[in-house]
Amino acid sequence: EEKADVWLPSLITNSPQEGFELAIKLSRMGVKSTQSSKEVLFRERAKYSQDGEALTHASEVIAVNFQTVAAANDYWK
Amino acid sequence: EEKADVWLPSLITNSPQEGFELAIKLSRMGVKSTQSSKEVLFRERAKYSQDGEALTHASEVIAVNFQTVAAANDYWK
Amino acid sequence: EEKADVWLPSLITNSPQEGFELAIKLSRMGVKSTQSSKEVLFRERAKYSQDGEALTHASEVIAVNFQTVAAANDYWK
Amino acid sequence: EEKADVWLPSLITNSPQEGFELAIKLSRMGVKSTQSSKEVLFRERAKYSQDGEALTHASEVIAVNFQTVAAANDYWK
Amino acid sequence: EEKADVWLPSLITNSPQEGFELAIKLSRMGVKSTQSSKEVLFRERAKYSQDGEALTHASEVIAVNFQTVAAANDYWK
Amino acid sequence: EEKADVWLPSLITNSPQEGFELAIKLSRMGVKSTQSSKEVLFRERAKYSQDGEALTHASEVIAVNFQTVAAANDYWK
Numbered sequence: 001e002e003k004a005d006v007w008l009p010s011l012i013t014n015s016p017q018e019g020f021e022l023a024i025k026l027s028r029m030g031v032k033s034t035q036s037s038k039e040v041l042f043r044e045r046a047k048y049s050q051d052g053e054a055l056t057h058a059s060e061v062i063a064v065n066f067q068t069v070a071a072a073n074d075y076w077k
Numbered sequence: 078e079e080k081a082d083v084w085l086p087s088l089i090t091n092s093p094q095e096g097f098e099l100a101i102k103l104s105r106m107g108v109k110s111t112q113s114s115k116e117v118l119f120r121e122r123a124k125y126s127q128d129g130e131a132l133t134h135a136s137e138v139i140a141v142n143f144q145t146v147a148a149a150n151d152y153w154k
Numbered sequence: 155e156e157k158a159d160v161w162l163p164s165l166i167t168n169s170p171q172e173g174f175e176l177a178i179k180l181s182r183m184g185v186k187s188t189q190s191s192k193e194v195l196f197r198e199r200a201k202y203s204q205d206g207e208a209l210t211h212a213s214e215v216i217a218v219n220f221q222t223v224a225a226a227n228d229y230w231k
Numbered sequence: 232e233e234k235a236d237v238w239l240p241s242l243i244t245n246s247p248q249e250g251f252e253l254a255i256k257l258s259r260m261g262v263k264s265t266q267s268s269k270e271v272l273f274r275e276r277a278k279y280s281q282d283g284e285a286l287t288h289a290s291e292v293i294a295v296n297f298q299t300v301a302a303a304n305d306y307w308k
Numbered sequence: 309e310e311k312a313d314v315w316l317p318s319l320i321t322n323s324p325q326e327g328f329e330l331a332i333k334l335s336r337m338g339v340k341s342t343q344s345s346k347e348v349l350f351r352e353r354a355k356y357s358q359d360g361e362a363l364t365h366a367s368e369v370i371a372v373n374f375q376t377v378a379a380a381n382d383y384w385k
Numbered sequence: 386e387e388k389a390d391v392w393l394p395s396l397i398t399n400s401p402q403e404g405f406e407l408a409i410k411l412s413r414m415g416v417k418s419t420q421s422s423k424e425v426l427f428r429e430r431a432k433y434s435q436d437g438e439a440l441t442h443a444s445e446v447i448a449v450n451f452q453t454v455a456a457a458n459d460y461w462k
Contacts, residue, residue, distance in 0.1 A: 020106065360432055
C-alpha cells in the first residue's frame with residue numbers, strides 16, 4: 001500500500017474551505033489505507049451514501065481531520 | 078463535488094451561538110461531501126431524525142466541529 | 155430551525171458543575187438542530203434512556219462538549 | 232434533574248489516579264443527566280457490563296473525560 | 309471498585325512505546341471500572357478479539373488515551 | 386503481548402505523509418495489542434475491508450492518531 005506518489009505534501013491550505021477539502025481527502029486516504037481496491041470503495045460508497053447513520057459517521061471522521069487541519073493553519077487567522 | 082461557491086469563508090463568528098450554527102453547517106457539509114443528492118439527504122434525515130441513537134450521533138459530530146470553531150474564536154472571550 | 159432567542163450567550167460559567175450543565179445543554183441543542191419536534195424528542199428520549207449503550211453514547215457527546223466548555227473556562231482555575 | 236448538591240466542586244485532583252476516578256464520575260453523571268432512575272441504571276449496567284463492545288464504549292467516554300481532567304491538572308507535572 | 313493499590317502513579321513515561329503501553333492500560337482500566345470480574349473480562353475479550361469492528365473500537369479508545377499521554381509527555385521531544 | 390522489539394522509537398517524522406503512515410501503524414498496533422494472532426487479523430481485515438461502515442471506523446481511528454502525530458510534529462511547519 002506504500003503510496004509512491006506524494007499525496008500529502010503539507011497541511012497548510014489557503015482557506016478554511018480548502019482545509020475542509022483536505023480533511024475530506026485525509027478521511028478517504030484513511031479508508032484507502034485499509035482497502036485499496038477502487039471497485040470495493042465505489043461499491044461501498046454507493047451503499048453507505050444511501051444510509052443516514054453511515055453518512056453521519058463519515059462526517060465525524062471529516063470533523064476530526066478538520067480539527068487537525070484547522071489547528072495546523074492557526075484557524076486561518 | 079468540488080463546490081464552486083465559497084461556503085466557508087472563515088471560522089470566525091460574532092458569538093458562541095453563531096459558532097454553534099457554523100458547527101451544524103460544517104457537519105452537514107461533511108455529509109454532503111459524501112452524498113450530494115438533496116433527495117437522498119432529505120429522505121435519510123426524515124428517517125434518522127426519528128431515531129434517538131442517530132440524533133445522538135449527529136449531535137456528536139456537531140460537538141466535534143463546535144470544539145474546532147470555539148478554539149478558532151478563542152472561546153469568544 | 156433558526157432559534158430567534160439567544161440560548162448560548164457565552165461559554166463562560168461560574169463553576170465546573172455549571173460548565174457540565176452547559177455541556178448537557180449543548181448536546182441537547184445539537185439533537186434539536188436536527189429534530190425540533192418536542193414530541194419526537196420526548197418519545198425518543200423515553201426509549202433510549204432505557205438503553206445502556208444509548209445512554210453511554212449520550213454521555214460521550216456531553217464529554218466532548220464538556221471538554222470544549224472546560225477549555226473555554228481555563229478549567230476554572 | 233437539576234442536582235441540588237454540589238458534586239463537581241473542581242477538576243483539580245491530587246494524582247492521575249484520582250483524576251481517572253473523576254473521569255469515571257463525569258462519565259456516570261453524563262448518563263445520569265439523561266436517566267436519573269437508579270433502578271434503570273443498575274439494570275442497564277448489569278446488562279452492558281456483560282458485553283465487550285458496550286464496555287469498550289464506556290471506556291471511550293472515560294478516556295475523553297480523562298483527557299479533559301488531565302489537561303485541567305497540567306498532567307500532574 | 310475503589311482500587312486500594314496505586315496503579316497510575318504518573319502519566320510520564322520514558323518513551324513513546326511505553327506511553328502507548330500506558331494508553332492500553334488506561335483503556336483496560338476504563339473497562340475494569342465498569343466490570344471488575346476477571347472471568348467476564350476474559351470471556352468478552354476472547355469474543356470481541358475475534359471481531360474486526362470490536363478490535364477497531366478498542367484501538368480507538370487506545371488512540372484517545374495515547375493522545376492524552378503523548379501531550380502529558382510533550383511528545384517525548 | 387509485550388513487544389520485545391522497539392516499534393515506536395519516536396513520534397517525529399519527516400513529512401505529513403510519513404506522519405499519516407505512522408498514524409496507520411499506531412492504529413494497527415492498537416488492534417494488535419488486543420489480538421496478536423496474524424491469522425485472526427488477516428481474516429478480520431479481509432472481512433471488514435469489504436464493509437463501508439467498518440472502513441469509516443478504521444479511518445476514524447487513524448484520524449485520532451494523526452491528530453496526535455501532527456501535534457507532536459508542530460504540523461511540520
